[in-house]
Structure formats: structure tokens, C-alpha cells
Amino acid sequence: xxxxxxxxxxxxxxxxxxxxxxxxxxxxxxxxxxxxxxxxxxxxxxxxxxxxxxxxxxxxxxxxxxxxxxxxxxxxxxxxxxxxxxxxxxxxxxxxxxxxxxxxxxxxxxxxxxxxxxxxxxxxxxxxxxxxxxxxxxxxxxxxxxxxxxxxxxxxxxxxxxxxxxxxxxxxxxxxxxxxxxxxxxxxxxxxxxxxxxxxxxxxxxxxxxxxxxxxxxxxxxxxxxxxxxxxxxxxxxxxxxxxxxxxxxxxxxxxxxxxxxxxxxxxxxxxxxxxxxxxxxxxxxxxxxxxxxxxxxxxxxxxxxxxxxxxxxxxxxxxxxxxxxxxxxxxxxxxxxxxxxxxxxxxxxxxxxxxxxxxxxxxxxxxxxxxxxxxxxxxxx
Numbered sequence: 001x002x003x004x005x006x007x008x009x010x011x012x013x014x015x016x017x018x019x020x021x022x023x024x025x026x027x028x029x030x031x032x033x034x035x036x037x038x039x040x041x042x043x044x045x046x047x048x049x050x051x052x053x054x055x056x057x058x059x060x061x062x063x064x065x066x067x068x069x070x071x072x073x074x075x076x077x078x079x080x081x082x083x084x085x086x087x088x089x090x091x092x093x094x095x096x097x098x099x100x101x102x103x104x105x106x107x108x109x110x111x112x113x114x115x116x117x118x119x120x121x122x123x124x125x126x127x128x129x130x131x132x133x134x135x136x137x138x139x140x141x142x143x144x145x146x147x148x149x150x151x152x153x154x155x156x157x158x159x160x161x162x163x164x165x166x167x168x169x170x171x172x173x174x175x176x177x178x179x180x181x182x183x184x185x186x187x188x189x190x191x192x193x194x195x196x197x198x199x200x201x202x203x204x205x206x207x208x209x210x211x212x213x214x215x216x217x218x219x220x221x222x223x224x225x226x227x228x229x230x231x232x233x234x235x236x237x238x239x240x241x242x243x244x245x246x247x248x249x250x251x252x253x254x255x256x257x258x259x260x261x262x263x264x265x266x267x268x269x270x271x272x273x274x275x276x277x278x279x280x281x282x283x284x285x286x287x288x289x290x291x292x293x294x295x296x297x298x299x300x301x302x303x304x305x306x307x308x309x310x311x312x313x314x315x316x317x318x319x320x321x322x323x324x325x326x327x328x329x330x331x332x333x334x335x336x337x338x339x340x341x342x343x344x345x346x347x348x349x350x351x352x353x354x355x356x357x358x359x360x361x362x363x364x365x366x367x368x369x370x371x372x373x374x375x376x377x378x379x380x381x382x
Contacts, residue, residue: 001030001031001032001033002031002032002033002083002084002368002372003032003033003035003080003081003082003083003084004032004033004034004035004082004083004084004085004086004368005035005036005037005076005077005080005082005084005085005086005096005105006020006023006024006034006035006036006037006086006087006088007037007039007073007085007086007087007088007092007095007096008020008036008037008038008039008087008088008089008092009038009039009040009088009089009090009091009092010038010039010040010043011036011038011040011042011043011044011045011046011049011056011058012042012043012044012045013043013044013045013260014203015113015167015282015284015285015286016088016089016111016113017043017045017088018045018285019143019167019168019285019360020036020045020088021045021048021049022168022169022170022357022360022361023360023361023364024036024049024052024054025052025357026357026358026361027361027364027365028365031365032365032368034054034055035054035055035056035057035080035082036049036054036055036056036057037056037057037059037073037076037096038056038057038058038059039059039061039069039091039092039095040058040059040060040061041058041059041060041061042058046058057076059072059073069095070095070098070099073095073096073099074099074102074103076099077099077100077102077103077105078103082105083105083106083107083372084105084106084107084108084109084368084371084372085097085099085100085105085107085108085109086109086110086111086141087109087110087111088111088113089111089113090126093110093111093112093130093133094129094133096110097110097133097136097137098133101133101136106372106375107138107139107368107371107372107375108136108137108138108139109137109138109139109140109141109367109368109371110133110134110137110139110140110141111140111141111142111143112140112141112142112143112147112148112151112282113142113143113147113282114143114144114147114207114280114281114282114303115146115147115150115151115154115280115282115303127155130155131155131156131157134157134158134161137161138161138371138374138375139161139162139163139367139371140157140161140162140163141163141164141165141364141367142162142163142164142165142282143164143165143166143167143282143283143304144164144166144281144282144283144303144304144307145164145304145307146303146304146306146307147164147282147303147304148162148163148164163367165360165363165364165367166283166304166307166354166355166359166360166363167282167283167285167288167355167360168355168356168357168358168359168360168361169285169288169289169292169351169355169356169357170356170357171292171351171352171356174265174289174292174293175265177263177264177265177266178265178266178268178269178293179265179266179269195227195228195229196227196228196229196272196273196334197228197229197230197231197270197271197272197273198217198220198228198229198230198231198271198272198273198274198275198330198334199230199231199232199233199267199268199271199273199274199275200213200231200232200233200234200274200275200276200277200286201233201234201264201268201274201286201289201290202233202234202276202278202284202286203234203235203236204232204234204235204236204237204238204239204242205236205237205238206238206279207278207279207280208238208277208278208279209277209278209279209300209320209321210232210238210242210277211242211245212277212300212321212323212326213230213232213275213277213326214230214242214245214246214249214251214255215249215323216275216277216323216324216326216327216330217230217251217254217255218249218250218251218323219323219324219327220327220330220331220334221251221254223327223331224331224334226254228254228334229254229255229256230251230254230255230256231255231256231258231267231271232255232256232257232258233258233261233264233267234258234259234260234261235259235260239257239259242257243257264286264289265289265293268289268290268293268295269293271290271293271295272295272333272334272340273295273296273297273298273330273333273334273340274287274290274291274293274295274296274297274298275297275298275299275326275330276297276298276299276300276305277299277300277326278299278300278302278303278305279300279302279320280302280303281302281303281304281305282303282304283303283304283307283308284299284304284305284308287299287305287308287309288308288351288355290347291308291314291315291344291347291348291350291351292347292348292351292352293344293348294341294344294345294347294348295344295347296314296315296316296333296340296343296344296347297309297314297315297316297347298315298316298318298326298329298330298333299315299316299317299318300317300318300319300320300321300326301317301318301319301320302320305317308347308350308355309347313343313346314343314344314346314347314350315343315347316329316332316333
């Protein structure tokens with residue numbers, strides 16, 4: 001059995017955190033022994049993981065940059081003696097890999113979840129640190145082909161170390177949370193179609209470019225009148241600014257900001273169109289859930305969105321920053337119910353057949369086996 005230490009910055013609600021949960025839930029317990037280390041205390045996934053029988057270690061976080069966290073990780077690795085360290089997101093990719101190098105962990109793996117597109121650079125200090133640590137890493141797992149290509153083509157990472165494993169979703173969990181009790185064929189919409197709902201889900205952060213969502217909403221409302229409502233599910237640092245922007249745009253009475261919600265699958269059931277306006281993406285968990293809900297998607301053509309959406313088949317892809325294009329596609333779907341339903345069904349089928357959590361888990365296990373075999377001399381399996 002190989003002992004794996006997963007290191008992540010926090011265990012609050014989020015896409016990477018959800019993928020980590022799905023991975024350790026589905027991993028072969030006869031072959032791998034997972035331990036999860038969070039660089040912050042608390043979070044909704046802590047008890048979920050412990051309920052699976054997974055050991056979770058929570059470190060105390062006082063400020064963004066702390067040498068004490070690095071020391072804590074070094075001590076933990078020397079005590080746990082992992083065969084593999086797998087890190088998630090920037091802070092964990094940094095602290096975790098440095099500690100793994102110091103303690104001589106045999107296999108070191110990092111994850112890249114989303115990367116700026118060409119012409120939009122990461123912070124130079126982060127780039128330099130990533131390049132240095134990449135030399136000591138045995139694998140870097142990206143959740144989209146586009147992210148993997150960007151690492152190799154733009155940031156000159158070693159292609160032999162870069163792997164693509166798409167995010168996965170558990171449909172049984174989703175349909176149960178949506179109230180369908182495992183019956184995906186059940187009619188999605190349960191309210192009157194007199195009013196149509198266009199929605200989005202995600203962390204309210206500048207990278208998600210929700211101003212563009214509001215700009216598109218204003219155009220749709222100008223053309224469609226009072227028959228459309230807009231909903232923004234999620235919370236984050238940009239919420240107050242976005243609410244002020246909606247007020248200045250004259251659409252505040254037609255846009256609902258729900259804040260963080262635990263019943264997102266059920267809320268997706270009440271939407272007609274899902275919109276994603278990100279400046280850059282990895283492989284969006286929110287968009288995958290929307291597709292599983294049978295929603296047609298209108299998204300900016302960035303990151304891994306093209307790996308989920310085939311333009312005109314299960315949704316539409318629009319140029320980043322183009323509110324008019326987004327609005328036109330939204331209006332088309334609202335005015336063409338049968339076509340919207342066809343696209344929604346196509347998207348759901350794609351998620352069910354190509355993006356399951358089990359497929360993600362098995363692909364990740366394959367990378368562990370490959371790298372463990374290549375670095376067998378240092379393994380300390382028990």
C-alpha cells in the first residue's frame with residue numbers, strides 16, 4: 001500500500017476541494033492510503049472527509065505567508081513518511097512541494113487547476129517559483145488539456161511531466177441533491193414558464209468576470225422585457241461591487257444575488273440557461289453540474305470550456321468580453337425552447353459518459369502507479 005499525503009490550502013466549498021473529496025472517496029483503499037492536510041483550519045469538507053474514515057490534519061493559518069506552515073509540513077512528512085505528496089492550488093503547491101523536497105518524498109505531484117490565457121500572465125514571482133519547483137516535481141496534473149498545453153507552450157514546463165485528468169462528477173449524488181432521487185429523466189423544470197431564469201454559479205472573484213454577466217443581462221432585459229430574471233449563486237470578494245454595478249446598470253431589481261448556497265443542484269433545476277463568463281478557467285465544476293442538470297450553457301471560449309462545450313451542440317461559446325454575443329445566444333435559447341432542451345440533453349449525456357468521478361479517480365490512480373514504478377527505489381510502502 002502506498003501512503004499519499006494530499007496538501008490543499010483550505011477545505012471550504014470550492015471546485016478543487018470537491019475534486020479532492022471525490023478522489024479520496026473513490027480511491028482504491030487496498031492500494032493507496034490517503035491522508036489530507038489542510039493549510040487552514042475548518043471548512044465544509046473536513047467532516048465529510050472524516051466521515052469517510054480519512055485522516056485530516058488542519059494547520060492554523062494566521063496570515064498569507066508563514067514559514068511556520070512550512071515547518072509544520074516538514075514535521076508532518078517526517079512523521080507520516082508518505083510515498084507520494086500530491087498538492088492542490090498555489091499555496092499548497094508551494095509549501096507542499098518545498099516540504100516534500102526537504103524531507104525526500106519519493107514522488108511529488110502538483111495540480112494546476114486554471115491558468116491565464118495567452119497574453120495574460122501569472123504573477124512573475126509565482127511563475128519563477130512554479131518553474132523552480134517543477135524541476136523537483138515528478139508530475140503536474142492539469143484538469144484540462146488547455147491548461148496542460150499552456151504549461152508546456154507558454155511556461156516551458158517539461159511535457160513529460162504534465163498530465164491531463166479531467167474533473168469528474170458523481171451523478172448519483174447530484175440527482176439526489178437535486179431531488180430527483182436518481183431519476184435523471186424526470187422533467188427538470190417545476191415552475192411556470194411565464195418567467196424565464198438565466199443563472200450562473202461560482203466564486204464572486206474578478207477572474208470570473210461577472211460584470212460581463214451583468215452587461216449581457218442588461219442587453220437581454222432591454223430586448224426581452226420583464227419576462228426574464230437573472231440569478232447569481234455564490235459569494236466572494238466582488239459581491240458588493242457587483243451589486244453596486246447592477247444598481248448603476250438599472251437592473252438590480254431583476255438580478256438576485258443569493259450568496260453561498262448548499263442546494264445548488266436544486267437551484268439549477270429552476271434555471272433555463274446557464275452562463276459562464278470567466279476570463280480563464282480550468283474545467284469548471286459549476287458548468288459540469290449545469291450540464292448534468294440538462295441546461296444549455298453559454299460560456300466564454302477560454303480554458304477548458306471548449307472541452308465541455310461543442311458550439312451549437314450542447315451550448316454556445318462566445319469571445320471573452322463580448323456581452324452582445326452572450327446576450328444574443330441567451331435570447332436564442334430563451335426563444336427556442338425545443339433547441340435549448342436538445343442542447344441540454346446533449347450536455348447531460350456528455351457529462352454522464354465522459355466526466356464521471358470514477359473515471360477521474362481511475363486516471364489519477366494510473367498516474368500514481370506510473371510514477372511510483374519509475375521511482376520505486378525511494379518508496380516506503382507499508
